[in-house]
Amino acid sequence: MALRILAAQPSQQLLVLPWQLPLEQWPAESQVAMARGISRHVVRFVRVDHQIYAAKETREEWAWREYGLLRNLRRIGLPTVEPVGVVTGRQNAAGEPLEPCLLTRHLAHSLPYRALFSQRLQPDTVRRVIDALVVLLVRLHVDGFWWGDCSLSNTLFRRSAGEFAAYLVDAETGELHESLTDGQRDHDLDLVTTNVFGELLDLQAGGLLSEDFDAHEMAFRVASRYESLWNALTGTEEFTTNEMWRLEQRMNSLHELGFDVEELDIVTDIDGASVRIRPAVVEAGHHTRRLQGLTGLDVEEHQARRLLADLDAYTAAADLQDEDPTLVAHRWLTEVYEPLWAMVPVELRGQVERAELFHEVLEHRWYLSERAGEEVDLFDAARQYIDEMLPTRSQALSGVVPESFESDLEPALGTDDDWPSS
Numbered sequence: 530m531a532l533r534i535l536a537a538q539p540s541q542q543l544l545v546l547p548w549q550l551p552l553e554q555w556p557a558e559s560q561v562a563m564a565r566g567i568s569r570h571v572v573r574f575v576r577v578d579h580q581i582y583a584a585k586e587t588r589e590e591w592a593w594r595e596y597g598l599l600r601n602l603r604r605i606g607l608p609t610v611e612p613v614g615v616v617t618g619r620q621n622a623a624g625e626p627l628e629p630c631l632l633t634r635h636l637a638h639s640l641p642y643r644a645l646f647s648q649r650l651q652p653d654t655v656r657r658v659i660d661a662l663v664v665l666l667v668r669l670h671v672d673g674f675w676w677g678d679c680s681l682s683n684t685l686f687r688r689s690a691g692e693f694a695a696y697l698v699d700a701e702t703g704e705l706h707e708s709l710t711d712g713q714r715d716h717d718l719d720l721v722t723t724n725v726f727g728e729l730l731d732l733q734a735g736g737l738l739s740e741d742f743d744a745h746e747m748a749f750r751v752a753s754r755y756e757s758l759w760n761a762l763t764g765t766e767e768f769t770t771n772e773m774w775r776l777e778q779r780m781n782s783l784h785e786l787g788f789d790v791e792e793l794d795i796v797t798d799i800d801g802a803s804v805r806i807r808p809a810v811v812e813a814g815h816h817t818r819r820l821q822g823l824t825g826l827d828v829e830e831h832q833a834r835r836l837l838a839d840l841d842a843y844t845a846a847a848d849l850q851d852e853d854p855t856l857v858a859h860r861w862l863t864e865v866y867e868p869l870w871a872m873v874p875v876e877l878r879g880q881v882e883r884a885e886l887f888h889e890v891l892e893h894r895w896y897l898s899e900r901a902g903e904e905v906d907l908f909d910a911a912r913q914y915i916d917e918m919l920p921t922r923s924q925a926l927s928g929v930v931p932e933s934f935e936s937d938l939e940p941a942l943g944t945d946d947d948w949p950s951s
């Protein structure tokens with residue numbers, strides 16, 4: 530049987546990987562050690578053309594199915610890992626068949642939940658992780674994806690200005706429909722509640738989460754957060770024509786939640802006295818898109834919100850409110866955002882992603898200003914943060930395997946310093 534690699538971005542280096550060995554036996558030099566979650570299948574990370582890929586050994590029909598689903602989900606703009614290819618026709622030296630591999634691009638600066646919790650999170654942070662998972666599930670449901678196995682372990686988390694952004698990593702059980710019935714959504718919600726409860730108990734049993742933490746309450750929070758976000762995004766609202774401001778209010782509240790309404794269904798009754806509105810198409814990423822339109826930067830939603838707030842402050846301080854917003858944004862980019870990143874020594878750049886560093890420096894400035902009782906200059910705060918805090922920032926925050934995490938990987942620690950910034 531011939532080795533067959535179907536890949537979205539074919540590369541010669543893909544061909545020379547030791548496909549004739551089961552992933553479990555791959556030599557250290559073929560691997561990159563990155564944090565990864567618990568899994569039924571064997572997963573290994575490899576570096577190909579300066580990119581890091583995850584290879585997962587799985588049954589052929591599952592590999593194709595997951596590859597196709599991930600492609601479709603990405604096409605409609607949902608946050609999932611990016612499928613790269615499927616490797617079939619693998620054989621060992623004795624000519625015996627080996628399981629195919631699904632290849633996905635390693636999600637830069639992401640962490641599986643156990644790595645995240647290896648730092649013993651505050652209850653408030655746990656809540657933020659859970660909230661990010663809920664946002665992900667609602668987004669998937671809005672677009673008709675039934676997950677079938679939504680859990681913390683099938684999700685990857687990226688830091689996003691004090692919050693988290695969740696990405697789907699395991700789509701194996703999922704189904705993409707035109708839209709979901711309430712029954713399908715309830716089923717998924719039951720599954721995620723049970724999964725999260727079990728996962729939190731596991732963390733407690735493993736000493737990664739305080740015994741005092743109420744796992745039960747948190748599992749219930751999933752359902753209540755889900756319902757309120759689902760209703761905010763899709764619920765019908767009725768009011769009289771004298772209350773048309775409620776239309777704008779609804780739009781604004783969706784923007785606050787980070788969503789844009791692409792299509793609004795408006796129905797008025799025969800005599801035109803009452804109006805019924807229902808967002809028909811919503812799209813996540815309100816602040817991300819606004820920032821991208823102004824600056825070209827592509828960052829997570831909460832990061833974008835933070836950066837836009839700084840851009841606003843810059844505009845006000847320089848008295849540029851009447852200038853063209855894109856020109857001001859360009860000035861801010863070249864006078865503030867880029868120079869700040871340029872201060873980071875090259876060897877520390879893999880430690881943190883740009884927008885996240887910016888957020889951390891803003892937080893640091895806030896803290897310094899509080900202490901000083903006056904506003905500290907951004908670049909002074911950045912200098913101190915980069916010199917004193919960044920070098921000791923936990924590697925676990927950047928996705929590189931921390932020493933306390935993962936016992937089954939021996940290769941030298943890989944760093945992500947050659948990744949293109951995301």
Ligand SMILES: Nc1ncnc2c1ncn2[C@@H]1O[C@H](COP(=O)(O)OP(=O)(O)OP(=O)(O)O)[C@@H](O)[C@H]1O
Nearest residue numbers: 565566568569570572583610633634635636641699
């Ligand atoms: N593209 C990727 N980027 C980062 N990490 C990844 C990627 N693909 C897989 N991983 C890591 O590998 C782990 C296991 O992957 P996955 O959940 O797809 O397999 P699995 O758990 O064996 O599947 P199943 O849930 O069916 O048992 C993930 O939790 C994640 O930590």
Ligand SMILES: [Mg+2]
Nearest residue numbers: 568682683699
């Ligand atoms: Mg999984």
